[in-house]
Amino acid sequence: MFGTTGLFDELQRIQREVESAFGATPWANGIRSSAGSFPPVNVGSTAEEVDVYFFAPGVDPATLDIAIQNNVLNVAGERRIIREEGASYYRNERFDGTFRRTFSLPEDIDPERVDANYKDGVLHVRLKRKESSKPKQIKVS
Amino acid sequence: MNDKTELAKKTDTEVQPALKQAEPVMRPAVDIFEDESGITLHADMPGISKERLNVKVEGDTLTIEGDAEIPMAEGMEPLYADIRATHYRRSFTLGSEMDTEKVEANLKHGVLTLRIPKREEHKPRKIEVQVD
Numbered sequence: 001m002f003g004t005t006g007l008f009d010e011l012q013r014i015q016r017e018v019e020s021a022f023g024a025t026p027w028a029n030g031i032r033s034s035a036g037s038f039p040p041v042n043v044g045s046t047a048e049e050v051d052v053y054f055f056a057p058g059v060d061p062a063t064l065d066i067a068i069q070n071n072v073l074n075v076a077g078e079r080r081i082i083r084e085e086g087a088s089y090y091r092n093e094r095f096d097g098t099f100r101r102t103f104s105l106p107e108d109i110d111p112e113r114v115d116a117n118y119k120d121g122v123l124h125v126r127l128k129r130k131e132s133s134k135p136k137q138i139k140v141s
Numbered sequence: 142m143n144d145k146t147e148l149a150k151k152t153d154t155e156v157q158p159a160l161k162q163a164e165p166v167m168r169p170a171v172d173i174f175e176d177e178s179g180i181t182l183h184a185d186m187p188g189i190s191k192e193r194l195n196v197k198v199e200g201d202t203l204t205i206e207g208d209a210e211i212p213m214a215e216g217m218e219p220l221y222a223d224i225r226a227t228h229y230r231r232s233f234t235l236g237s238e239m240d241t242e243k244v245e246a247n248l249k250h251g252v253l254t255l256r257i258p259k260r261e262e263h264k265p266r267k268i269e270v271q272v273d
Contacts, residue, residue, distance in 0.1 A: 039187075040223035046214050053211060055187040055224055057251030084174055084181070093170040094185055121187035121251015124212060 038079075038095040039123075043103065047135055050106060050127045056099075057121030064118070066125060068111045073125065076100040108132075165226035169205065169253075173233075177265055179258035180239065186229050187251035194248060196255065198241040204232045205253060238263035 039056035058079055065076045081096040083089070105127065113128035169184040186194070188209025195206045209227045235241065238259050245256040 041221065042211070042219065042224050043221040044213060044217040045220050046217050049214065050220075051214065051217065053224075055251075057185045057187040058183075059250065081172065081183075084176065087174040087176040087181075089172070089174045091171050091173040094172045094183060095170070118250075119212075120190050120210070121185070122209075122211065 038099050039101065041101060041103070045106075047129070049129060050109060052103065052125040052127070054101065054123040054125070055121065056123055058094075059118075059121070059123075061118040061123075064116075064123065066114075066116050066123075068105070068109075068114060068127075071105045071107065071109065072102055073105055073127070074100070074102045075123070075125070164228060166228050166230045167224070167226045168231050169229050171231070179256060182233075182253075182255040182257070184231070184253040184255075185251065186248075186253050188227070189229065189248065189251060189253070191248055194246075194253065196244070196246050196253075198235070198244065201235050201237065202232050203235050203241075203244075203255075203257070204230065205255070206230045 039054045041055070042053045044051045044053075052073060054075055056077065056079070058081075059077050063078045065074075067074045076099065078098045079095055081094060106129075108129045109127045110130045111127075114125065116123060116125045118124075169186045171185075172183045174181055184205055186205075186207060186209070188211055189207045190210060193207045193210060195204075197204050197206075207229050209229065211227065235257065240258045240260045243258050247254040247256075
C-alpha cells in the first residue's frame, strides 16, 4: 500500500552504515564517547565555543538530563511512543525508549558556562571555551 | 564541508545526468498505522518549523518535504556529523479510498503528524445478521 523506496536512499543508508562502522572521525573516538543510533549528533566549533546539536524530535524537554563531568558531556533522555491499540502498523521506524550519548570535550571548555536550548526537536548545547584559551593577537613591537 | 564540495565538483566534471540533482536528502523515519477511520503517519523531522514544511498530494502520491534550520555561529567548523544534509523528503503512494482533501497536519517538537481519513463509503460498516 505504501512505499517509494528510492535506490539512492538505499545507497545513502549503506554509506552511513559503513561510516559508522569505521568511525569516520577522531571526535567520536574518545574512550568515554559512546555511539548510538539515537539521537544523531553534530558537533561544531568556533574560537569562542563548541556547539553540540542532538537531533531528538518528540522528546519532552523536562526528561532531558544534561551533565558535564571529567570533561565529558553526557545527555540522557527518554522518548516514549504510545502505540495505538487495535490499529494495524505498517511502519515502526521511529526510536522508542531511553537514550544516552556521551562525548569527550576539548580541554578548554568552561563547565560553568554552558547553555542548552530545545527547539523544533533539536537540542542545542553551547559550551563556551575558557577565556584564557581564546586566541590572542600578539603584536610584534 | 570539504567532502561535500568535492563531491559536487566530481558530478560536474563526470557527466552523469542521473546524479545531477544529487543534493543529499534525508529520509525521515516514520511510524504508520491504520484504524477504522483512516491512516496516521508520524515522521521525525528535527529542525523543521511550520514555515519550512511542505506536505503535498499529487495524484496518488503524498510527499513530505522540508529544510531543517540549525542555528550556527558564523565561521563554525564541523568537528563531527551524524547528519550530513538538511533537506528532508519522503513520498508514499496512497490508495484511492483515502480522502486526500481532508488531510490534517500537525507539527510538534520536530515530529510531523498526518491524519489521512478514509472516504465515507470506505469506512467499515457493521452488518447486522438477520435471524429468522
